[in-house]
Amino acid sequence: MTAVRGAPAGDGGDARPAARLRAPAHRVSRRAIAHWAIEYLLVFGPAFGLALGVAAWAGSAGWTGAPGAVAAHAGWLPVAVGAAGVLAVGVAPVWRYRVHRWEVSADVVYTRTGWFDREWLLVPVGRIQTVDAGQGWLERLLGLATVEINTASHTGSSELTGLPVGVATRLAEDLARRAHDLRDDAT
Amino acid sequence: MTVRADGRPPGEREPGAAPPPARQRLHPLTFVVGATRELLALLGAGAAGLLVGGLSTAFYFTLVGLAFGLVFHVTTWATFTYSVGEERVELRRALIGRTVTSIPRDRVRGVDVSATLGHRLLGLAVVRIDAGADGGEGELNAVSRREADRLRRVLLARAPVDAAAAPPARAVLARMRRRWFLYAPLSGAYLFTPFALAGSVLGFLYNLGDDLGLVTRDRVARLGHDVAGLPSAAVVAAAVALLLAMPIGSVIVFTLFNWDFTVTERDGSLVAERGLVTRRSVALERRRVRGVELTDNPFERAARVARVGALVTGLGDAAHRGRLLPAAPRAYAAAVAAAVVGPVPGPLVPHPPAARVRRIVRAAAPPLAVGAVAAAVGQGRVAVLCAVLTVLAVPLGLDRYRQLGHAADAHRFTLRSGSLLRRQVVVDRGAVVGWRVRQSLLQRRVGLATLDAAVGAGEGGYAGLDMAAPDAVAFAAGITPAWVEPFLEPVPRAAGRGG
Numbered sequence: 001m002t003a004v005r006g007a008p009a010g011d012g013g014d015a016r017p018a019a020r021l022r023a024p025a026h027r028v029s030r031r032a033i034a035h036w037a038i039e040y041l042l043v044f045g046p047a048f049g050l051a052l053g054v055a056a057w058a059g060s061a062g063w064t065g066a067p068g069a070v071a072a073h074a075g076w077l078p079v080a081v082g083a084a085g086v087l088a089v090g091v092a093p094v095w096r097y098r099v100h101r102w103e104v105s106a107d108v109v110y111t112r113t114g115w116f117d118r119e120w121l122l123v124p125v126g127r128i129q130t131v132d133a134g135q136g137w138l139e140r141l142l143g144l145a146t147v148e149i150n151t152a153s154h155t156g157s158s159e160l161t162g163l164p165v166g167v168a169t170r171l172a173e174d175l176a177r178r179a180h181d182l183r184d185d186a187t
Numbered sequence: 188m189t190v191r192a193d194g195r196p197p198g199e200r201e202p203g204a205a206p207p208p209a210r211q212r213l214h215p216l217t218f219v220v221g222a223t224r225e226l227l228a229l230l231g232a233g234a235a236g237l238l239v240g241g242l243s244t245a246f247y248f249t250l251v252g253l254a255f256g257l258v259f260h261v262t263t264w265a266t267f268t269y270s271v272g273e274e275r276v277e278l279r280r281a282l283i284g285r286t287v288t289s290i291p292r293d294r295v296r297g298v299d300v301s302a303t304l305g306h307r308l309l310g311l312a313v314v315r316i317d318a319g320a321d322g323g324e325g326e327l328n329a330v331s332r333r334e335a336d337r338l339r340r341v342l343l344a345r346a347p348v349d350a351a352a353a354p355p356a357r358a359v360l361a362r363m364r365r366r367w368f369l370y371a372p373l374s375g376a377y378l379f380t381p382f383a384l385a386g387s388v389l390g391f392l393y394n395l396g397d398d399l400g401l402v403t404r405d406r407v408a409r410l411g412h413d414v415a416g417l418p419s420a421a422v423v424a425a426a427v428a429l430l431l432a433m434p435i436g437s438v439i440v441f442t443l444f445n446w447d448f449t450v451t452e453r454d455g456s457l458v459a460e461r462g463l464v465t466r467r468s469v470a471l472e473r474r475r476v477r478g479v480e481l482t483d484n485p486f487e488r489a490a491r492v493a494r495v496g497a498l499v500t501g502l503g504d505a506a507h508r509g510r511l512l513p514a515a516p517r518a519y520a521a522a523v524a525a526a527v528v529g530p531v532p533g534p535l536v537p538h539p540p541a542a543r544v545r546r547i548v549r550a551a552a553p554p555l556a557v558g559a560v561a562a563a564v565g566q567g568r569v570a571v572l573c574a575v576l577t578v579l580a581v582p583l584g585l586d587r588y589r590q591l592g593h594a595a596d597a598h599r600f601t602l603r604s605g606s607l608l609r610r611q612v613v614v615d616r617g618a619v620v621g622w623r624v625r626q627s628l629l630q631r632r633v634g635l636a637t638l639d640a641a642v643g644a645g646e647g648g649y650a651g652l653d654m655a656a657p658d659a660v661a662f663a664a665g666i667t668p669a670w671v672e673p674f675l676e677p678v679p680r681a682a683g684r685g686g
Contacts, residue, residue: 018658021624022676069564107672118631120624122663124670127620127643153498155648156621156641 024103036093044085051078128179133172154158218260220305261361294318301467343456361523363448370514371441372434373486475500477618477644479524493520498645535592541633542653547584622663
């Protein structure tokens with residue numbers, strides 16, 4: 001871990017040791033890997049086709065000057081898009097699966113998401129305003145669901161993707177009930 | 188007072204409840220203001236039409252429009268009533284259909300009172316009731332000034348207010364000094380307002396002329412030739428005059444908007460009043476003010492001037508309505524902030540040196556990348572321009588790093604960032620509704636993290652950019668230990684303090 005300059009000042013008086021968040025307890029469903037892979041494929045497949053088309057068109061346009069200099073290298077465009085696509089479809093879903101975790105303690109919803117960039121989100125149940133469980137068409141095919149948790153602030157709102165349907169609906173109901181019971185007036 | 192939040196349709200009451208509150212009408216002089224404004228506009232158009240085309244159809248159309256306008260204003264007035272009940276404010280409009288806007292009183296977050304010149308001459312004011320996302324909005328255009336004051340007191344008070352009682356004591360929290368109007372040119376916005384005004388006036392004249400058939404291709408072309416034919420000395424003189432006029436114009440506009448800017452506190456709300464011609468007053472319920480924001484730009488920083496705004500729960504158009512001071516010496520601004528939320532925690536903890544590298548790279552990378560592409564395809568001029576921008580970006584990045592900071596005390600915390608527009612927010616601890624820690628791959632490599640405090644007020648979230656990763660977590664844990672500590676990794680004491 002990186003070195004810490006002194007104690008974090010002004011945290012209410014007592015100095016704390018260097019703090020790290022531990023990983024949340026639960027993984028999402030393994031089927032989420034397939035879900036993300038198909039999603040990326042649906043984006044990068046057409047993008048690759050488009051890139052091929054653009055490269056062919058730019059190569060035959062016969063421009064001069066600066067556009068011509070760019071067009072001369074247009075052949076690299078489908079290569080770059082294709083490489084990004086392979087990375088996104090082959091690597092990203094597994095990576096995301098390893099990162100995505102969630103946990104609901106007595107009064108806090110704790111999630112970790114992302115792959116390249118990561119996000120840890122802590123939302124106290126008492127500040128939750130609405131909880132939605134929803135399914136897209138792809139999620140329906142795979143038996144997955146997404147739980148959306150909204151607070152008074154957009155920054156404090158989160159999405160739990162890739163949960164099995166049963167878990168998601170139970171979690172949403174449970175959270176909604178507890179949020180109602182615990183609701184305090186911070187808004 | 189008991190607040191019942193049942194779903195009873197408005198107007199329907201349970202038997203034995205208090206009699207429905209009296210319905211009131213807007214002030215009878217209301218339509219005069221609207222009608223006069225239209226009268227002036229239409230008279231202008233009509234007169235122009237008369238001059239150009241004699242008693243043409245355009246002129247008769249103008250007269251008909253005027254008559255319709257008058258009828259419209261009178262019927263609007265006659266069909267609109269409002270009532271302030273124990274639980275709801277109801278605005279009824281019954282022209283053909285009947286629409287009732289019902290605003291629950293316990294949702295009312297702010298009451299704006301504004302008066303244009305016309306309203307002020309007639310002793311009227313427009314009252315705007317803001318009840319946040321789930322309460323809606325209502326406008327009373329217009330009532331007498333006394334009624335406006337009464338409504339504001341009644342709607343923002345928690346307990347019923349006796350209308351006849353003497354107005355409660357008010358404490359002045361802030362007041363603009365005349366000298367401070369000279370700070371106007373420091374803020375870019377006011378510097379360009381005269382241009383915007385001139386632009387809209389010119390645009391209006393052009394459209395009006397176009398509608399009346401005064402704009403022809405010939406005339407435009409002739410005007411273009413005239414301008415192009417001006418001697419260059421005249422053009423230079425005009426440019427210089429414009430440059431000189433900009434700061435003066437900004438002071439004038441600033442003064443018009445912010446004349447006698449006063450923030451007072453009375454029975455649980457903050458009231459900010461301002462304006463010379465149009466007098467506007469915004470009332471914010473005190474307990475919904477969850478923090479303040481101090482902003483400045485480099486010029487204002489050099490002059491030690493800052494602006495103050497309030498972070499209010501569920502307030503629409505917060506940038507304008509939450510304003511507590513448009514420009515004031517820093518010490519005074521800090522004192523106002525302290526009066527509103529309490530003393531600003533300090534001194535600020537600077538962020539680790541790795542954050543400096545990141546700020547510089549992020550400032551310089553975009554022009555550098557564009558410059559590299561430009562150089563690769565042989566666009567020499569663009570490449571040079573980008574090189575200059577890249578060099579300029581380095582001090583900008585350095586300053587952005589210098590401005591980063593965070594601090595907390597027992598009741599509130601503060602986060603600061605930005606250079607060209609530096610913002611320091613001071614937020615009440617209780618306003619936090621969640622924490623978000625973000626870490627990009629690059630941040631992870633150098634041990635940095637960005638901490639977003641989700642706040643149910645203002646913009647909803649405020650970021651502590653590039654804090655040391657353990658500091659970011661410790662900062663959140665220090666403010667809301669109960670939420671964060673259960674998820675901390677158990678750190679062996681010796682290893683945790685190593686370094």
